[in-house]
Amino acid sequence: MKGYYLPECSVAEEQNEAHGIPLAMPLVSESNIVEISDRLIEVQKRLAAESIFKIVDWIDAAARCWADPSDSIRQEAESTLPIITGDSPEMVRFALDDLFKHLTRPVLLQLLEAEVGDPTLLDQFRPKTKGVGFTRAFGPRLTAHILPGNLAGTAVFSLVCGLLAKSANLAKVSRDAFLLPVLFARSLEKIRPDLAQCLAVLTWENSALDLTRAVFQKADLAIIYGGDETIETLRKEIPPSTRTIFHGHRLSLGVIARESIDKDRAEQAATDIALFDQRGCLSPHLYYVEEGGAVSPVEFAQWLAQSLYVASYQLPKGATSSEEAAQIQQLRGAIPLKGGKVFPSPSGVDWTVLYDPDPHFSVSPLARTIWIKPVRDLSEIAGHLELIRPYLQAVGLAIPQERQTEVLLSLARMGVNRICAIGKMQKPPLTWHHDGRFRLLDLLRFVDWENT
Amino acid sequence: MRDKIVELIRARKEAVPEKDFNEIALLLFRYQFDRNPRYRQFCLSMDKDPDAVRVWEGIPPLPVMAFKLTEISCRPMEKAARVFRSSGTTGREKSRHALFDLDLAREAILTHFGPHLVPEGKRIRMAILTPSPEEAPDASLSHMMGVVRDAFGAEGSRYYIEKSRLDAERLAADLSNLREPIALLGTSFSFVHFLDFLQTRTAPLSLPGGSRLMDTGGFKGKSREVPREELYRLYEKYLGLPAENCVNEYGMAEMTSQFYDGVAGRKDPRVYISPPQVRSRLLDPETLQPVRKGGVGLLAHYDLANIDSVMAILTEDLGREAAGGFVLLGRVTGATPKGCSITLDELLQVEARKK
Numbered sequence: 079m080k081g082y083y084l085p086e087c088s089v090a091e092e093q094n095e096a097h098g099i100p101l102a103m104p105l106v107s108e109s110n111i112v113e114i115s116d117r118l119i120e121v122q123k124r125l126a127a128e129s130i131f132k133i134v135d136w137i138d139a140a141a142r143c144w145a146d147p148s149d150s151i152r153q154e155a156e157s158t159l160p161i162i163t164g165d166s167p168e169m170v171r172f173a174l175d176d177l178f179k180h181l182t183r184p185v186l187l188q189l190l191e192a193e194v195g196d197p198t199l200l201d202q203f204r205p206k207t208k209g210v211g212f213t214r215a216f217g218p219r220l221t222a223h224i225l226p227g228n229l230a231g232t233a234v235f236s237l238v239c240g241l242l243a244k245s246a247n248l249a250k251v252s253r254d255a256f257l258l259p260v261l262f263a264r265s266l267e268k269i270r271p272d273l274a275q276c277l278a279v280l281t282w283e284n285s286a287l288d289l290t291r292a293v294f295q296k297a298d299l300a301i302i303y304g305g306d307e308t309i310e311t312l313r314k315e316i317p318p319s320t321r322t323i324f325h326g327h328r329l330s331l332g333v334i335a336r337e338s339i340d341k342d343r344a345e346q347a348a349t350d351i352a353l354f355d356q357r358g359c360l361s362p363h364l365y366y367v368e369e370g371g372a373v374s375p376v377e378f379a380q381w382l383a384q385s386l387y388v389a390s391y392q393l394p395k396g397a398t399s400s401e402e403a404a405q406i407q408q409l410r411g412a413i414p415l416k417g418g419k420v421f422p423s424p425s426g427v428d429w430t431v432l433y434d435p436d437p438h439f440s441v442s443p444l445a446r447t448i449w450i451k452p453v454r455d456l457s458e459i460a461g462h463l464e465l466i467r468p469y470l471q472a473v474g475l476a477i478p479q480e481r482q483t484e485v486l487l488s489l490a491r492m493g494v495n496r497i498c499a500i501g502k503m504q505k506p507p508l509t510w511h512h513d514g515r516f517r518l519l520d521l522l523r524f525v526d527w528e529n530t
Numbered sequence: 531m532r533d534k535i536v537e538l539i540r541a542r543k544e545a546v547p548e549k550d551f552n553e554i555a556l557l558l559f560r561y562q563f564d565r566n567p568r569y570r571q572f573c574l575s576m577d578k579d580p581d582a583v584r585v586w587e588g589i590p591p592l593p594v595m596a597f598k599l600t601e602i603s604c605r606p607m608e609k610a611a612r613v614f615r616s617s618g619t620t621g622r623e624k625s626r627h628a629l630f631d632l633d634l635a636r637e638a639i640l641t642h643f644g645p646h647l648v649p650e651g652k653r654i655r656m657a658i659l660t661p662s663p664e665e666a667p668d669a670s671l672s673h674m675m676g677v678v679r680d681a682f683g684a685e686g687s688r689y690y691i692e693k694s695r696l697d698a699e700r701l702a703a704d705l706s707n708l709r710e711p712i713a714l715l716g717t718s719f720s721f722v723h724f725l726d727f728l729q730t731r732t733a734p735l736s737l738p739g740g741s742r743l744m745d746t747g748g749f750k751g752k753s754r755e756v757p758r759e760e761l762y763r764l765y766e767k768y769l770g771l772p773a774e775n776c777v778n779e780y781g782m783a784e785m786t787s788q789f790y791d792g793v794a795g796r797k798d799p800r801v802y803i804s805p806p807q808v809r810s811r812l813l814d815p816e817t818l819q820p821v822r823k824g825g826v827g828l829l830a831h832y833d834l835a836n837i838d839s840v841m842a843i844l845t846e847d848l849g850r851e852a853a854g855g856f857v858l859l860g861r862v863t864g865a866t867p868k869g870c871s872i873t874l875d876e877l878l879q880v881e882a883r884k885k
Contacts, residue, residue, distance in 0.1 A: 228869045305872060327872045357869030403815035404828050404846050411593035411844065414575055415568050415600045426816040444869045469872060 079158070081256050083263040083279040085271075087114050097161045103253075104280050108292050114278055115248060115296035119219050121275045122246035126217075128273070130200040130242070134186045136273060137238060140265045141181035144174060151265045155258065162257050163230070164397030165355070172393065173354065177231040180508045181238060190242065192509045193519040200244060203527055211528040217243025217521055218298035218321070224290070224312065225259065226303035226325075227252030228357040233259045235517075236301055237277065243521040246276035248293055256281050284308070291315045299323070299521060323520055325513055328359035328471035329441065331463075332500055333485065335456055336371030338476035339378050341385075346501025347448075348385035350474060351429075352393045353504040356444040360472045360496070360503050363442040364449040366459050375452040376419060379433040383421035386429035386446060395428055398445045403427045405443035437462050456481065460488040471513070472496040474503045531557050532634065535807060535834050539637045543806040551809060554834055555586035558841055565604035568596065569840050587811060587820075591830040591844035597625035597784045604838045605630055614670035616783035627670070627784045630838045638787045638835040639677045642805040646777055646790040647713060647744055648682045654742075656687035657701060659716025659724065665692065670783040671746065675715060684710075696720055698727035702735065705769075711740035713794075714769070718745045718761065719752035726753075728768040736770035742794035743771055746779040774798075780858060784843055786835035789855070801855040807834040810856060812849055826850050826859060 081094070082104040090105040106114075125133070143149045152174065159170045179185075190197040194215060196204055203212035221240045225233040233251060237259060240247040251259050259279045267274035282289050294300050294316045302312055303325045316322055332350070334343060350362050365382075367375035398406075406427045410420050413432050421431040429446040439462055440449045453459055456477065463470060470493040477485055486497060495514035496506060511517075534554050538546060560580040563570050569592060573579060576590045583589055592602065597616075601607055610628035629635055648654055656679055661669065663676035679687050690701045701724060705712065714721075721743075728734060743765060749755045756764070762773040774797040781788040789802040804810055812827030813820060821827035829849045832842050849856040 226870065327870050329871065355869075359870035361869065363871070398816065400815045400826065400828075400848055404848065407815060407818060407828070407844065408593040408595040408846060411572065412595040412599050415572060415596050441871060444871060 081260065082281060083260045083277060084114065085267065085275045085277075087117055087278075089114075089280075099158060099161060104282075106280055106282055106289060108288055111248075111289055111292040112296065114280075115220060115293065118246035118248055118276055118278060119296070122219050122244070125241070125246065125273055125276045126244045128244070130190070130197045130244070133241060133244065133273075134183055134190070134197075136266065136270045137181055137186060137241065138183040139269045140262070141178040143265055143268070144178040144181075144262075151261050151268070155261050159230075159257055160396075163254060166394040166396050168393050169354070169396060173229075173231055176505070177234060181234075185508050186238075186242065189508050189518060193516050194522070199524075200242075200522075203525075206526070211526060213524055213526050215522040215524050217245040217523075219246065220297045220299075221245040221247050221521070222293040222297035222300045222320075223247060223249040224300070224302040224304065224308075225249055225251045225255070227255045229354060230255045230258035232303065232358075234262045236303075237262065237279075239518050239521060240301075241276075242518055245299070245521065248278045248297065249280065250290065250293070251279055251281050253281055287311070287315055294320050301325070301521075323515070325359075327469065328513070329439075329466050329469045330360050330362050330472040330474075330503065331439075332362045332365040332474035332503070333456065333459060333477065333489075334365055334367045334378065334500070335477040335481060336368040337478050337481075339367060339371050339373040339375075341381055343476050343500055344378060344381035344385045345388070346476075346499075347382055347474070348389040349501050350503040351386065351446055351448050352389040352395070355396050356442065356446055356448075358504065360506060361444070362448065362474060362503060363444075364440060364451060366437075366451055366453050366456075366462075368456055369452050369454055375450055376433055379419065379421055379431045379450040382448065382450065383429070383431040386431065386448075387423070390423070390428050390446075395446055398427055402443050402445045406430055406445065406447050409443070409447070439463060439466050456485050457488070459485070460492050463489075463492050467493050470494045472498065472503055472506075474498060474500040476500045531561065532631070532837065535837065536634060536637055538834060539634075539641055539805070539807045541806050543804075546806045551806075551834075552586050555589065555809075555832060555841070556580070556583065558834055558837065559583060559586075559589045561837075562604055562840055566602065566840060568600050568602050572596065586809065586832060589832065589842045591811075591813075591832075591842040592840045593844045594625070594782065594784055594846060597627055597839075601626065602839050603628045610838075612673060613668060614673065614783045615668045616670075625783060627839055629673075629786070634835060634837065635673075635786050636677050638805070638807065639674050640681050642788055642790065643674075643678050644682065646793050647678075647715075647742060649793055649795065653682055653684040654713045655685065655710060656683045656713045656715060657704065658687070658689045659691060659696060659701075659714065659720035660689065661691045661694070662689040665689075670781070671717070674781070674788070678715070682713075690716075691720065696723050698724050702728065702731070705735050705737060708738050708741075711738045711742070713741070714743040714771075716745060717747045717752075718756075719747070719749050721745050721761070721765075722749065722753040722756050725764045725768050734768045734770065740795070741769075741771060741775065743769070743776045744779055744790075744794075745776070746781065782843075782845065784836075784839070785831060785833045787833045799853065801852045801857060802849075803855040804831075808832060810849075812851060812856065813844070815848070818844075824851060829856065829858075 081101040089110050091102040092105050094101040094103045144152050160167045199215045203214040206213050223236050237247050263277045263279050299321045301323045305327045309324050367378050417435050419433040423429045433450045437451050473489050473494050563580050573590050578590045607628045610630050611632050612629040614627045616625040658675050660672050660675050663672045666672040690697050765771045775794050777790050777792045780802050787805050787808045791800040791802045809832045811830045815828045829845045829847045848859040
């Protein structure tokens with residue numbers, strides 16, 4: 079199997095193997111990158127001439143193939159993704175259904191309308207709704223994507239936004255998460271081979287900065303996913319003329335008011351924790367549970383452990399690394415010594431609920447490890463988030479209507495950019511302002527023609 | 531019990547039968563269970579008490595993180611001779627380990643350091659790349675350096691870190707034109723800083739034959755990361771020290787004893803060998819059951835020299851069994867989670883920047 083996607087160009091290959099699957103991985107040089115980028119920029123002219131509705135149709139057709147269980151690429155994904163990523167087959171099926179449901183025509187049009195207003199602005203000059211003259215949107219000729227290794231869906235989504243902006247896309251994927259973007263590109267190729275030529279999915283070592291730099295030099299826009307360290311390193315490699323969008327690592331949490339503690343909430347929280355084994359930026363690390371209700375936060379912790387037990391059958395957990403397991407074992411043994419309580423899975427490290435009276439925000443080692451921390455009053459929570467302010471992403475809420483306004487505002491001011499119900503944390507709408515920004519609009523450049 | 535432990539420390543490892551180690555370990559377990567309330571609490575949560583344990587492997591190892599969260603000691607910490615604090619890489623709190631018996635700790639340090647770093651048994655001049663014990667009284671590594679300097683350091687031995695700054699110029703000047711061999715001792719990241727300094731000079735140093743080096747600890751955040759093999763190449767290139775003269779020490783603030791992966795001047799395979807008073811186990815990270823022979827596991831150390839805290843410690847380090855000891859496969863401490871998250875290290879850096 080080819081571990082990369084590269085139409086009409088060839089690169090040297092390295093014969094590799096991952097968990098018994100033979101893989102041909104690309105060995106790219108700096109001159110390859112230059113050549114590939116030039117080729118992509120050339121092909122982009124064809125994409126730019128297409129109507130935006132045709133592009134939407136093309137992505138829609140591919141998404142429909144992915145939704146079909148008998149489709150050959152979908153089947154290939156279902157059989158190989160669990161082996162390569164370590165996710166359970168059930169989780170892979172859920173993730174694929176969820177992702178491609180969002181990439182159909184009606185949803186894509188919704189995104190275009192929400193962000194650009196009139197989609198035909200991408201095809202032609204249109205009269206300005208306010209003011210004089212005309213305006214038209216252009217995407218970058220070439221977008222460089224440095225994609226994350228945690229969730230493959232994010233990678234596919236980044237490429238789709240690039241295509242909707244009529245941009246050619248050169249993606250560097252991580253060595254663990256190359257498969258889905260590659261298969262996605264192949265599914266587009268089946269439908270419109272000529273347009274699929276404006277995609278390239280490659281992988282190289284993070285340390286090969288000369289290659290990354292070469293891409294940045296050719297691209298108009300760089301979209302970069304990664305932790306603080308990656309961003310700090312890559313920032314230095316980007317020429318001033320290349321626009322950048324950074325998606326750093328994020329932290330999410332849940333908040334439960336004393337009136338709202340019940341078993342349903344525990345079940346919904348377990349879903350948020352179990353989906354993607356907590357690897358997403360929307361995955362909760364912690365739940366603040368308010369004291370003083372009919373049910374105590376400790377009881378909630380216990381219920382949550384039971385719900386995680388049920389979830390482990392519905393959506394089995396994927397592989398846990400030794401590093402993750404080691405950190406979980408440390409917490410399991412040590413937390414009770416400072417007054418906490420642990421509700422672990424009966425064997426192994428399938429899930430762990432850590433009840434800790436210390437209200438400071440704690441980062442979870444992930445892999446279905448969750449902190450439950452009591453607070454006397456919901457108004458205290460924002461103060462405990464000060465330290466992680468720049469990293470805040472989503473908050474799942476279970477608060478009675480009449481108490482919501484105040485809490486919502488304090489969380490929003492703190493930097494949270496998505497507030498939703500508990501149980502919905504992993505199911506954001508496509509129009510969610512990821513990292514508080516527009517997802518497509520941020521890629522575009524608007525040209526005003528003052529025809530006076 | 532203390533005398534038996536000292537006897538054990540002084541023994542040759544081959545001369546310590548399993549029976550003797552077991553006997554002392556069980557005695558010490560009972561002592562620590564009785565005197566150390568936090569450890570007792572931990573043992574009871576694991577359903578273990580001294581009456582139920584017959585072999586040392588049955589003594590429950592306390593996660594090293596516990597030292598960060600609470601006071602782990604058999605005696606009141608304020609009466610300790612020294613309280614060491616770890617560099618605190620994974621938590622808000624630094625870990626604390628109290629030492630009450632400096633003589634015993636001295637024995638544990640020297641009887642193992644000697645054969646590995648000064649196999650000739652003669653004093654040698656030392657260049658120490660850590661702060662002095664006076665400057666860093668709560669650093670276990672500085673304490674250890676003080677002990678080995680007093681016992682094995684020849685005239686001219688000195689520390690090269692003052693007020694957290696490595697005096698690279700002074701060190702380079704002192705190392706040029708040496709006639710007698712020297713022992714360089716310090717943290718790996720200090721050596722990386724020193725190598726970076728040497729790279730900017732035109733002529734690399736060439737230390738006299740028989741010179742040796744001991745490095746210890748990781749890099750996380752303190753310097754650029756340099757893989758082991760590369761480090762040995764750089765030691766050879768810039769200091770003229772062949773790899774076989776370089777020994778790595780593996781220790782932790784929560785232990786009294788140390789491990790070394792070689793003997794200075796001898797080209798042996800690199801394996802960490804436990805001293806006679808320490809036994810190590812490899813446990814499956816998911817189940818905490820012993821791993822199959824040759825498998826990878828979490829290291830749990832049983833250090834009988836840890837009389838007044840807890841001898842059985844579950845580390846965050848992964849290892850694999852190797853001839854007579856173990857190889858280290860990396861420290862989990864500060865590992866980046868697989869998901870979209872940040873490590874506590876990064877959080878602490880954010881906090882530090884804001885202050």
